[in-house]
Amino acid sequence: MRHLRALCAIADAGSLHKAARQLGMSQPSLTTQLRRIENALGAELFSRERTGCRPTPLGRSVLSRARPLVSGMAALVTEARAAAGLADGPRLRIGSTASRALVGWLRRLRNRLPGTDISLHMDVSANALLRMLAAGQLDVAFVHEVEGCPLLVPEGLERRVLVEREPQFISMARDHPAACSPVVELADLAEDRWMVDPTVDGEWDGLLRVLGAAGLNPPVLHGDYLTAASLIAVGEAVAPCQPTSGPRDDMAIRPLRDDPLAVRLLLFSRPGAVGAGGRDEVFADLEASYREAALRAVDYRRWLTAHKSPLLHAPAA
Structure with missing residues (x-):
């Protein structure tokens, strides 16, 4: 399974460097692992190009068989952990790319949901977090989407837009x-x-x-x-x-x-992972925390004022 996960990560990331970061290992180690897999199969699975790695015809065939196995194993582990943890009370597993709204968001959630085990998984890759969400390893994921570079969103995820266009x-x-x-x-x-x-x-x-x-x-x-x-x-x-x-x-x-550079801030969740009312509360806490971080940044507050942003005003209770 470790080898199959590595192959899927390389294909999804499009480069050994990105895949190694996502897998939490060094690029030389991943390169060595890929070479061993290819030697065992007797053929190349990826063609190395200047812009990254691309699956060969054999690689695409192997990946088509590997992905269901990796997804199935992830689901099995998630379900087993969920079953083992039922007696431990409620939990909320959050995934997020970097954001200064996180501290306030976690504080608000802990106040709103006393007794809930709230965990946080950080990743530089929004796509990796969405794959974890779809596989049942997370309950919600707060990510950013670079303008002009759409995320690869797995089917079945629910989406809320926090900020349609945040200037960089x-x-x-x-x-x-x-x-x-x-x-x-x-x-x-x-x-x-x-x-x-x-x-x-x-x-x-x-x-x-x-x-x-x-x-x-x-x-x-x-x-x-x-x-x-x-x-x-x-x-x-x-x-x-x-x-x-x-x-x-x-x-x-x-x-x-x-403002030529911009991102869209999004909150994704799995249907059923957070109740309908709970999903609204989780989003409301994120919205309040982002507003707090935005107004604390002097230059951003000036920008919001100049653009008459609705972020300047808290929504009615």
């Missing part, structure tokens, strides 16, 4: 020349190195699309956003960031003119 701001060194402006032009960043995490679904493609549309072709570095923050602070790079990002003494966060 830019983080840069505090002494960057563009930091003195309240709104930054893309052209002002044409000579900068940009940094993006290619393991975040859609982020690489979304950034290239926006830069290309503006006629820009700056150098783009690949790396996680924790590393990016260190490079940004010393002026080595700029990077897209969530508008709810908190202030730092060594970093400036500014909106882009006309």
